[in-house]
Amino acid sequence: MAAAQAAQLPRRIIKETQRLLSEPAPGISASPSEENLRYFNVMILGPSASPYEGGAFKLELFLPEDYPMAPPKVRFLTKIYHPNVDKLGRICLDILKDKWSPALQIRTVLLSIQALMSAPNPDDPLAENVAKHWKDNEQEAIATAKEWTRLYATM
Amino acid sequence: MSPGSVRMRDADEDSLAVSEEEEEAMSGSQEEAEDEDGSGGSYAATGSDSDPATNSEDATSEEADLGVLEGGEAGGSRALGYRVIDSESLKRLQRDAINDVAAIWGCTPAIAKTLLMCYMWDKERLLNDLGDKGQDAVFRAAGLVVSDGGAEAGSSQPAPAEAAPSSSGTITCGVCMCETPAAQCSTNSCGHAFCDDCWQGHLSVQIGEGKARHVVCMSFKCGVVCDETLVSKVMKGDPTLLEKYSQSHLQSYLEDNARVAFCPSVPWCGHAIEVDGDPYVEPECACGLAFCFKCAGAPHSPCTCKMWDMWEEKVNGDSETRNWLAANTKPCPKCTKPVEKNGGCNLVVCKCGQPFCWLCGQGTGMQHTWTSIANHSCGRFKDELDARMSEAARNHKRYMFYFERFKNHADSIRKEKANRAKLLARIAASEHDGVEARDYGWLVGALDQLRTARRVLCNSYAFAYFFFGGAMFADDFTEEQNEVNRNLFEDNQEMLAQEVERLSGLADRAGETLSLDSELRYAVINSSTNIATRITNFFRLIEEDLYARVTSLSAQIAVPRA
Ligand SMILES: [Zn+2]
Ligand SMILES: [Zn+2]
Numbered sequence: 001m002a003a004a005q006a007a008q009l010p011r012r013i014i015k016e017t018q019r020l021l022s023e024p025a026p027g028i029s030a031s032p033s034e035e036n037l038r039y040f041n042v043m044i045l046g047p048s049a050s051p052y053e054g055g056a057f058k059l060e061l062f063l064p065e066d067y068p069m070a071p072p073k074v075r076f077l078t079k080i081y082h083p084n085v086d087k088l089g090r091i092c093l094d095i096l097k098d099k100w101s102p103a104l105q106i107r108t109v110l111l112s113i114q115a116l117m118s119a120p121n122p123d124d125p126l127a128e129n130v131a132k133h134w135k136d137n138e139q140e141a142i143a144t145a146k147e148w149t150r151l152y153a154t155m
Numbered sequence: 156m157s158p159g160s161v162r163m164r165d166a167d168e169d170s171l172a173v174s175e176e177e178e179e180a181m182s183g184s185q186e187e188a189e190d191e192d193g194s195g196g197s198y199a200a201t202g203s204d205s206d207p208a209t210n211s212e213d214a215t216s217e218e219a220d221l222g223v224l225e226g227g228e229a230g231g232s233r234a235l236g237y238r239v240i241d242s243e244s245l246k247r248l249q250r251d252a253i254n255d256v257a258a259i260w261g262c263t264p265a266i267a268k269t270l271l272m273c274y275m276w277d278k279e280r281l282l283n284d285l286g287d288k289g290q291d292a293v294f295r296a297a298g299l300v301v302s303d304g305g306a307e308a309g310s311s312q313p314a315p316a317e318a319a320p321s322s323s324g325t326i327t328c329g330v331c332m333c334e335t336p337a338a339q340c341s342t343n344s345c346g347h348a349f350c351d352d353c354w355q356g357h358l359s360v361q362i363g364e365g366k367a368r369h370v371v372c373m374s375f376k377c378g379v380v381c382d383e384t385l386v387s388k389v390m391k392g393d394p395t396l397l398e399k400y401s402q403s404h405l406q407s408y409l410e411d412n413a414r415v416a417f418c419p420s421v422p423w424c425g426h427a428i429e430v431d432g433d434p435y436v437e438p439e440c441a442c443g444l445a446f447c448f449k450c451a452g453a454p455h456s457p458c459t460c461k462m463w464d465m466w467e468e469k470v471n472g473d474s475e476t477r478n479w480l481a482a483n484t485k486p487c488p489k490c491t492k493p494v495e496k497n498g499g500c501n502l503v504v505c506k507c508g509q510p511f512c513w514l515c516g517q518g519t520g521m522q523h524t525w526t527s528i529a530n531h532s533c534g535r536f537k538d539e540l541d542a543r544m545s546e547a548a549r550n551h552k553r554y555m556f557y558f559e560r561f562k563n564h565a566d567s568i569r570k571e572k573a574n575r576a577k578l579l580a581r582i583a584a585s586e587h588d589g590v591e592a593r594d595y596g597w598l599v600g601a602l603d604q605l606r607t608a609r610r611v612l613c614n615s616y617a618f619a620y621f622f623f624g625g626a627m628f629a630d631d632f633t634e635e636q637n638e639v640n641r642n643l644f645e646d647n648q649e650m651l652a653q654e655v656e657r658l659s660g661l662a663d664r665a666g667e668t669l670s671l672d673s674e675l676r677y678a679v680i681n682s683s684t685n686i687a688t689r690i691t692n693f694f695r696l697i698e699e700d701l702y703a704r705v706t707s708l709s710a711q712i713a714v715p716r717a
């Protein structure tokens with residue numbers, strides 16, 4: 001079944017998938033689902049020296065029909081306390097919106113998300129209250145993020 | 156708000172309003188005006204001084220059309236300060252703007268277009284920025300390639316993988332990752348090359364999402380706009396989308412342009428208005444609707460947009476006003492039977508033969524004709540300092556005073572509009588009797604003047620309500636100043652009102668007989684000229700003596716161009 005699907009898949013997606021599987025980026029794994037080769041199960045390890053260190057975060061990534069002309073849709077499945085991620089796990093990242101370029105790839109997107117975990121940007125928030133917390137009392141916000149990591153992102 | 160433009164497009168009167176010579180002369184001056192540098196000067200439709208040689212062949216029909224919309228009275232010279240845009244003229248206006256910039260800055264039309272779209276078609280701001288900030292900064296912001304070789308394409312450094320053809324004459328497209336023969340690849344002005352299929356996919360998605368006005372290169376962080384050569388090359392297989400692309404560029408002239416506003420008619424008539432510079436105008440669309448360019452409301456000068464907003468709210472929200480509106484008859488002072496107002500003028504005559512003034516309801520005797528109503532001064536507000544009256548009651552009385560007069564003139568506008576339509580139809584019909592329509596140009600012109608004046612008069616009561624007394628300008632004038640101002644204002648208002656009623660009567664008479672009697676014709680033309688002068692004086696007073704002394708707000712209004 002997957003093979004039949006793969007036959008209809010654009011060459012680019014096949015190539016990207018192959019590369020993601022054969023030479024994964026450090027701390028990132030992504031594999032297509034059995035039923036839908038455009039749907040990827042993603043795992044990003046919390047970057048070291050970040051409040052998410054030690055956690056393993058699950059995400060889903062979906063390649064829409066227009067991909068790569070349109071950006072992939074990515075969402076955190078694991079709860080995460082981060083000013084640029086909202087309650088539903090949606091991510092505020094420019095390359096997932098207006099700064100998307102068809103020359104970008106799944107790999108670059110996931111690396112960008114990993115970088116965003118290392119460097120939260122409370123000035124461009126998606127979660128207002130988290131961002132406020134981050135700005136008002138960064139120490140405390142980081143502590144909460146660590147607590148959440150321990151509660152939700154460790155197996 | 157100019158009478159000149161107004162008459163020519165009311166539905167079925169096109170054919171009769173302008174003689175052919177006028178039309179030609181106007182289109183000539185139109186073109187001439189367009190050649191100006193657009194430094195904010197108004198486009199004079201003088202109907203004279205035009206050089207026939209400027210009428211190029213291909214433009215004639217479009218321009219003749221515009222010429223009609225813009226033109227003024229035969230012999231009368233007026234600058235409207237705006238023009239009506241229809242789908243025909245849109246292409247030409249846009250092309251002219253593009254060519255202007257291309258000529259001034261020495262770039263290609265395609266680059267000029269991208270720049271103009273980025274600057275919302277504000278040519279002056281664009282040229283200023285090009286001069287002040289420099290070409291590089293402006294080009295970068297607009298998504299154009301910055302190069303030392305001038306405005307033309309191509310010297311940025313594309314990423315090698317995306318551009319360099321491999322030895323076998325193929326390119327590995329950075330988007331689909333396919334090896335593609337170089338012939339099936341295209342390079343944008345930034346130097347980035349991708350396969351045509353990918354370019355097409357990219358453009359389809361962007362145009363489909365409504366971003367046709369600013370589609371940038373597929374390369375990450377490149378930001379250079381896809382040039383039109385590239386677009387037309389890779390999209391040639393999809394004419395529908397290509398059409399959508401160019402249509403969107405055309406539309407941007409209307410939608411993004413601060414000098415353009417859509418006609419607020421419902422259902423939309425398909426026209427837009429472009430002002431020459433001053434946005435404080437009350438244009439008349441080709442569909443016949445006049446509106447304030449600034450707020451899209453009904454024409455309201457001498458009220459400011461804010462005053463008008465408040466006035467409408469007051470009028471629509473007030474139950475007393477609604478009751479007043481319901482009662483559109485007044486009792487005859489002699490027999491007390493209800494009498495309906497049936498003419499534009501404020502003199503009504505009961506079936507019993509008794510004439511009386513509609514405004515104050517007083518019987519006036521037979522000497523109260525349309526000429527002697529001129530000496531009637533019931534338009535003045537008398538503020539009775541009745542100690543028993545509360546502040547609120549006094550305020551309400553004041554409002555009702557102004558509202559009644561406002562409403563009366565509003566009714567007259569409607570009646571005169573109907574009369575005018577009838578008259579124009581009769582003039583058209585009379586053409587068959589061998590009398591040329593243009594023989595009535597003086598009458599049509601007078602009706603336009605009457606309409607403008609009536610509108611000013613009508614709105615002047617709303618203005619007076621806010622300006623003299625009330626909270627709006629309480630800090631700007633003392634009571635005594637206010638009194639002086641109001642007297643000056645009412646003098647002018649009355650002068651105008653007298654002449655308006657006179658012309659209304661004259662026009663009625665001229666319309667009834669359709670006579671070419673020279674005495675009546677003279678009287679009409681005279682009255683019309685008087686009105687123009689009085690409007691000018693009225694507005695000079697309002698602008699220079701009233702608004703000019705107000706510090707609490709910057710009052711800007713449209714001034715009728717007479
Ligand atoms: Zn490609
Ligand atoms: Zn590029």
Ligand SMILES: [Zn+2]
Nearest residue numbers: 418424440442
């Ligand atoms: Zn219209």
Ligand SMILES: [Zn+2]
Nearest residue numbers: 447449450460
């Ligand atoms: Zn307005």
Ligand SMILES: [Zn+2]
Nearest residue numbers: 487490505507
């Ligand atoms: Zn009567």
Ligand SMILES: [Zn+2]
Nearest residue numbers: 512514515533
């Ligand atoms: Zn009266």
